[in-house]
Amino acid sequence: MRIRLDIAYDGTHFRGWAKQPGLRTVQGTLEEALARIVGPGAGAEPGDPHAGPRLVVAGRTDAGVHATGQVAHVDLDDRQWARVVTRNGRAAMDPAGSLASRIRGVLGQYPDVTVSRSSLAPEGFDARFSAVWRRYRYRLADARAGYDPLLRHDTTTIRAALDESAMDAAARTLIGLHDFAAYCKPREEGTTIRTLLDYRWTRDPAGVLVAEVKADAFCHSMVRALVGACAAVGEGRLEVGDLVRLRDELTRTSAFKVLAARGLTLTEVGYPADELLAARAEQTRNRRDNDDD
DSSP states (O other): OEEEEEEEEOGGGSSOSSOOTTSOOHHHHHHHHHHHHHOSOTTOOTTOTTOSOOEEESOOOOTTOEEEEEEEEEEOOHHHHHHHHEETTEEOSSHHHHHHHHHHHHHOSSOSEEEEEEEEOOTTOOTTTTOOEEEEEEEEEOTTTOOOGGGTTTOEEOSSOOOHHHHHHHHHTTOEEEEOGGGSOOOTTOOOEEEEEEEEEEEOTTSOEEEEEEESOOOTTHHHHHHHHHHHHHHTSSOTTHHHHHHHHTSOOSSSOOOOGGGEEEEEEEOOOGGGHHHHHHHHHHHOOOOOO
């Protein structure tokens, strides 16, 4: 039985999404909570660290990155599913839907990660490979916005006053299908070709600069490099046209900084219609390995 989980978290005190021995991660925390509910899989050996449920995620966020619209799936065998269907000797009205509240109960009050919704996954659904796009938001406070200590966990601060019009103009020049090697931390055998679907800057009512960035997928550190490049334009250290020139040079550069993870939030993951989920997953597996920011 495949279950879709919609997830949100404050990444400040996590060492990223991916489970790592001895480190606190989002995946590890959620899998531990799930294991307390569904138990090990059938045929698991006592003490096997891989016996519990395993999550597959849409975007493997780095340390310090947040999420309001993360998506994952988990496959439960018959024995595990039976523990979801029946609770305290009673059959659940909506077993898959009730799993989210049970996970929240295990996580406790005021956790820094939560499962907002759980549901039976449609036929062919794969949280990672069925996704057609991911959307991130980056919050950047400059001298105009000022520093707000209540926002320190989700907003990066720059002391300079930034030109948001120039930043927005520069961002829009990068939209399209391109090789973003200059804006990615390379990974062996991973492609840096991506389709950037949307990139724009605005100010919110408090004056904080907010970037909306949407692509089919993001290579490692790509979003934080893109916003760093636009911040350099906003400061006047780069021209609007420099971002395309740097992109087309296909090499990492010191012309701009990769900005801090604290300002970055995964806000939404897009999927095709249910009847196209399996085909999309197969297409993505055949094309590339998605190394998300």
